[in-house]
Amino acid sequence: MFDKRLIREGRSVWRFLLLTISLSIGIALLAVAQAWFFSGVVSRVFLEGANLKETWNFLLMILAIIITRAIFQWGSEVAAFEVASYIKLNLRERLLKHIMSLGPLYTRGERSGELISTVIDGIEALEDYFSKYLPQLLLAAGIPLVILCFVFPRDWKSGGILLVTGPLIPIFMMLIGKLAEKKSLQQWKDLSWMSAHFLDILQGLTTLKVFGQAKNQTRVIERVSDSFRSSTLSVLRIAFLSAFMLEFLATISTALVAVTIGLRLVNGTLSYSSGLFLLLLAPEFYTPLRTLGLNFHAGLSGVNAAARIFEILDAPLQDENNDDQTVKTDIPGLSGNFRITFQDVSLTYQAGGTQVLKEINLSINSGEQIAIVGPSGGGKTSVAQLLLGFINPTAGNIQINGVSLDRISKEKLLNEIAYVPQNTYLFAGSVAENIRLGRLSAGFEDLVKAAQEASAHEFIMKLPEGYDTYLGEGGARLSGGQAQRIALARAFLKNAQLLILDEATSSLDLESEKYVQEALTRLLRGRTALIIAHRLDTVFQADRILVMDQGQIVEAGTHMELVREQGLYHSFLKEYRGEIG
Amino acid sequence: MKSTTWLIHMLLPYRRRIILALILSSLTITSHIGLMATSSYLLARAALHPPVLDLMVTIVGVRFFGISRAVFRYVERYVAHDVTFRVLSQIRVKFYQAIEPLAPARLLNFRSADLLRRIVADVEIQQNLFLRVMSPPIVALLVLSGYGFFLARYDLRFTAILAAGFLMAGLFIPWIIKSLSRGVGHSIVALKTKLNTQVADSLLGMTELVAYGQAQSQLMSVRHTNERLTDQQRRNARQTAFSSALTWMIGNLSMWFVLILGIILVEQGKLSGVNLGMLALGTLSSFEAIVPLAQVPHHLEQNQAAAERLLELIQAQPTVKDHQSMISIPKDMSLVFREVSFKYGEREPWALHRLSFKIPQRGKVAIVGASGAGKTSVVNLLLRFWEFDQGSIELGGHSLRDYSQQEARNYVGVVTQRTHIFNATIHENLLLANPEASDEEVKSAAQKAKLHDFIQSLPKGYDSFVGEGGFKLSGGQRQRLAIARVLLKNAPILILDEAMEGLDPITERDVWEEVYKLMEGRTTLVITHQLTGLEKMDEILVLDKGQVVERGKHGELLELNGVYRRLWNSRVG
Incomplete structure (x- = not known):
């Protein structure tokens, strides 16, 4: 405490x-x-x-x-x-x-x-x-x-009564408090259990209706609620006991003091005014102790x-040493020619957990566009997270132009990368504010230009208040495709050399699909890119394709090379395209 | 106002217990008054040096009040909490009964888990209803009349002082504070919401914030909101402190005035000096009843706001209503959509526009399209969760509207990723589909869905807990559970609603095998945006923005070289 x-x-x-x-x-x-x-x-x-x-x-x-x-x-x-x-x-x-x-x-x-x-x-x-x-x-x-x-x-007698009973209050409080604490923790668990149960039924209401069980749940709720009441009360009885003791000690000793003083007054060994004074002090003595109990x-x-x-x-x-002297600030960064290399990089999220990446080796040269494909859980996203510095490799080394990533200022590195994650998060704020995330200092004209390049301008103008339309909880709801184009507009606005793109897995409506594709083509032009690909169009366009499975790069090459290899990539295509691939 | 009547209505069935709790609460405070009053009376009597025996009654009185207060307090707490939990239970049941018919149509806007949690919290907050809103004013009134009556025996002006003090501290001060703090309360709530949103944005959108180097500026804006919130909370704290200091002062001032009046009366010989201390101290003690009143407006506001949010749901009208006396028996298990049009709201665009298709008994039709194309609306209409606006839907030769909601659903089994897994045992989760099923039947369904071996591998087998409180099922296992449920329900019509969403290709292939078996002998409607496994369909409809843009068999659609072809070509792992 x-x-x-x-x-x-x-x-x-x-x-x-x-x-x-x-x-x-x-x-x-x-x-x-x-x-x-x-x-x-x-x-x-x-x-x-x-x-x-x-x-x-x-x-x-x-x-x-x-x-x-x-x-x-x-x-x-x-x-x-x-x-x-x-x-x-x-x-x-x-x-x-x-x-x-x-x-x-x-x-x-x-x-x-x-x-x-x-x-x-x-x-x-x-x-x-x-x-x-x-x-x-x-x-x-x-x-x-x-x-x-x-x-x-x-009056030493009254003083004695106070002195003896006073410390009892904290002692009882601690004794009962310990007991009540355990019990009230239990009760708290019961309460959250019941809330969870209620929530469970509410969330599963549609499922219950499909199976015709929804009406029956009334009885269940009644029963759970009622058993909660009786269990809580039996627990609370103990909690009330501490209040009882607190109250009891304070009042009974006040009564004792009153009676003691009264008897001394009868004997004439104490003046009335002193007696009354002492009686009034008794509650003042107990008040701070009682308040503490409450x-x-x-x-x-x-x-x-x-x-x-x-x-x-x-x-x-992750990296406490980032502020240290070891961080070099004179790295040329990604503005000129650069080469990013992964050397035997392994990654485990939690100590003792499964390896997400197993001794990966790969390189990205400026100007290249690389696509990573493979089944979900194969470690594709981890590669992006490592490059962004969200997590450090468990083993191995990532270098940019021969300088280890952990010696490069993270802030500076991120300045040169535009990242479009799989699920775009829209912040509570206007459309303009959401796009401006790409570059805070951007003027409105730059912002509109970025939106236009991302094929987002038109739908934004159709929103009730255009660029000032409020997004987020309670605001205008954007479709998956629209949200993605906002994310692309951010990337356009940032205008970074290296683009890391995690394509959305859920399919977009046909119109969005077309616009997103157009915007992506524009965005990729002249930029270096690492794309975690879910669409064939993107894969075809890539300079190199890496196929990842179970934390390893199992195949690498261009589309044509990989098709010829007849490996996992090939069977992947077959899986999705029937016999035509 | 409406919410207040509703809340009072909830309390009515427990009026006996409530009255008991109120009396006990008043007696607790009365004991306090009694203790201080009899004690000072005892002292005053003792100061006149009477024989000790004369004081015995008073001494017993002092001891009685010394003990009774704690006892009354204990019993009162017990009774009051008992009532409170009974009321909560009642509210929960009423609430559930009211919203059950609304799901899911009317609850669409309330989907987020956050809102469901608020529903839980809004019920929970009614804990304060009796304890902190109803009880304090009534108890104060009871104490005022009780002690006021006692004072009136000496002089009516004592009662007047007491009543004035109660009125000032119990009504006037809370009223002043409430009008002072009107703006503050609102801006605290607004700023807290804003802070919440900003913190949620910071954590949920952290990937974007960090990647775009905006973490620092986000922290700055959170700090700004936090500071503004603190300023408002400071104003609020000062007002609260002001009110409690003032309440305390009025109690003491009342005692002061009683003392002065007492001195004058003693001077005039109308009051015995023995009673002087007793009357003054009793008055001071009686103000204990006033202390909780300061918080009443605050709690009342909270309770009303919560009750209004509950009432909004309780009083909503369900979208789909059953007609009376409908007894339709389907001639066969065919399904027909004729020119069906449907929108979710007045101002919404058509979710489905003139959709027509026919699935003969045991036929297989697939509807494909991107998200937002209207596929899920078809399911919602078939399950009678929503009412369509134009056209007609027929099940087994009768209009779907001629079946009650429950009957219509009885014929349909749905396999969907959205199947809710309840926080219960696997056995109970399966039994949901058919509560009368024997253990053997449950086991056989699980075996057919290829779930049995997995269940056996769990420590407690079929009695293992799943859902939030227990085992997490993988995507494939969820699907198999949904399949087992449909097997148990044994419905003649099968809907596969995005059943393969989120499964990797290998698992998907395995689950399809189970699904093909399930389709045998059933009328099947497949809803999907992934195009695997559609070769066996009798007809495939390609939906975009609620309208059919292409239709035909798998091979035909591929040759058409249109939308279906494009969807087919566009995806890779």
């Missing part, structure tokens, strides 16, 4: 943290003063028959204390917010930056959803940890001690969220 790394985050805002705590201690001292004046007034009116005039000064003091306390309370909450917000802002940025540095491969697949929710909700969960739990933890230790300093000199959950979810956040932050970056 006292995560060291989380606390370290708090260092940079120690001033606000200190302000929160000092104000809270100020509030506690004011509470003591208020209790003292209150008991003084009541005692003088009740026992000495003082009238309003005689007690007026005391009453005004109480009024002043009430107002000051309210101001302090406001201030301490505001300061606590500042602590939390600064840490949230900072940590969220660091987290996102780190994930981005980890690269596209880290976020692939189903992981992205969980990562998004960690960046958004996980960080948000830290707010209560820093604004409520952490200050309260320190206050729960400090304020009761301050109160005791006032209680003991007046915020226990906030602390718990904060620590849990932090565990996941730091786990991500601890994931090692």
Whole structure:
């Protein structure tokens, strides 16, 4: 509950943290003063028959204390917010930056959803940890001690009751909290299990209807929901028990203090005003402990969220040495003649996993257009990912003009490459913003020109607001072919020497198909290209074709050479073209 | 407003438990008042040095309240949560019953997993309905009348002070804060959505961002949104802090006024000094009932918004309705589309335009075309998920509209990549197709679909969990599961809807063998954009933008040298 790394985050805002705590201690001292004046007034009116005039000064003091306390309370909450917000802002940025540095491969697949929710909700969960739990933890230790300093000199018995019961609260809280934590984790699992079940049925509704089982699910939902209720309640009973103990200890000891003081008053060994003062201090003694108990959950979810956040932050970056001195910046890059070579390159995504690439050797010379074909899972996309520096080879070496890839500034390298991935991602933003991704500094005219070359201009003009049409969730929906032409427009705008193209596998409508093909031909003209090919047209045009299967290049050559070889390429063609190939 | 009535309607069946929870909650706060009031009364009495026996009743009172508060709190929590979960369960069932007829036509716009999750979250948020919205105001009112009545026994003006304080802290302050924070709440929600979108963009579109060197500028814009969000949250936090400080202050001020009034009354001899501390401290304690009120508008807004989103779905009308008293029995298993036209919405283009074809009993017809050509619409119409606009569809010599939705579906088996695999055992996933099937029948279907050996290799065999919570099935295995389901259902009409999508050529060839067997003796409609395995078709329709552009047998179409030929030539692994 006292995560060291989380606390370290708090260092940079120690001033606000200190302000929160000092104000809270100020509030506690004011509470003591208020209790003292209150008991003084009541005692003088009740026992000495003082009238309003005689007690007026005391009453005004109480009024002043009430107002000051309210101001302090406001201030301490505001300061606590500042602590939390600064840490949230900072940590969220660091987290996102780190994930981005980890690269596209880290976020692939189903992981992205969980990562998004960690960046958004996980960080948000830290707010209560820093604004409520952490200050309260320190206050729960400090304020009761301050109160005791006032209680003991007046009545050691009451002080004793407080001193004995006070520590019991955190102890019980920890004992029951541990139990409840385990149980509430279980309950949380149950809850997410039930949500998942509900979601499962909703997602499978069409399938259920096809088989005529949809109506029957009502009973299932009722049953699941109900069994969840009874299991949750049996779990919650324990969680409520901690609240019960918290409440019970605080109230029963207040009652004990009251009775003890009462008996001493009867004996005359204590003055009425002191007695009332002590009675009023008892709740003040327990309040910080109870508040801590109430915020226990906030602390718990904060620590849990932090565990996941730091786990991500601890994931090692691909190439930490990229900022080192070893990186040469004077590499001529890809502007002139260049030669990219893969030497015995092997790749495994996870240690112990299967080899995706096995000792690949290949070279790309400037001006060449190379197509890679082969069955899915053959390692085609991995070649592109290696060249883009998204991942480093497990073994072997990739060189550009004889310089190892890991010694070339990644940023500079990517500047010279235009990459068109298999599935175009459209960002939330206008069409123009989406194309401008290719080159941020591009003027509108360049943008339109790129769109025209990508055969995208016409359909863009037909959209409701042309280039200003909003894309992304809730915006205009583009067909696969249209999205692909936006991606091509990005590549045109970037105007890089080397083009890496991962063709889309899903088929396009006939019109798009034609336009995409035209645009591609224009784009490839005069450029060096590595194409992961799914269409025969592209393959025919290539200078060289590499056939990949199970992580290896099994055949290489021009179309005609490969057809003559009668190997995998040949049978591939046959598979798709019947006997004609 | 409508959503509020609906929510109250959901609570009504549990009114007894609700009343019990409310009473218990009020008693919890009353115990707190009682503890502070009797304690100070005890002290005041003791200060007059009476015999200890005279104090016994008061001492018992103090001890009673010292214990009762915790007990009441415990029972109250239990009862309140019990009610809450019952209500949630009720909402879930009502919600499911309402949306079941809507799927999939009316749910088309709600397809994304994100929205389905919101449906789950919107139900879940109703947890707050009783605990945080309904209960606090009623409890505050009960406490006000209870303690107000007690105060009235001494002087009516005490009650007036209490009521004024409750009114100020319970109604006036929440109202002020709400009107102050109206803009803030909205912009926080908007900025959070924006932040969410930007973060999702950063992660999902990272390939593009990194490849185009835009990672840095994306981070900058996320930071900008984050800062703006923080500014709004700061305003919100200050207002919340202001409201809680003010609420606290009003409680103390009420005590202060009660004290002053008390002093005046003591001075005038109308009140015994013994009661002075008791009345003032009791008043302060009673404001515990006010604390949760500050959050009521906030939670109410959330609950209403969520309820409205639920109601929007619940009150939607299904697209396809069954006519009454339709008992049609098909003469044979032929299928006819006559000049069928269909669009998904008023302003949408034709998804299908004057589509005509006929599949005789045991005939085999394929519809090919690129995505968006209208192939899936044919399936949607056949399964009566949508209503077509013009033309007619006949099944076994009767109009499709003469069958109930369920009957029509009973005759059709669909093999599709989109087959949902439920988070359940393989056995349960198969049984879905025919709940009455015996274990033997299930096993035999799996054997025919060549799935049996794989299932046997799993640790728990047919009882192994699949889907999200268990084994992931490969593309080919999903297909085989779908085939086994159709075998179990034993429907006379078979639809293969993009059944081979995403399979590599080797697996595809294997699965085709199973599919050919499945076709035997069945009327078959194949929907695909891949042109493999179509040689055996009686007729192939080439669809583009909802219209048939070419039709004929495989060989004929190739010779035509048109669209079909181009599709045929264009693909490679």
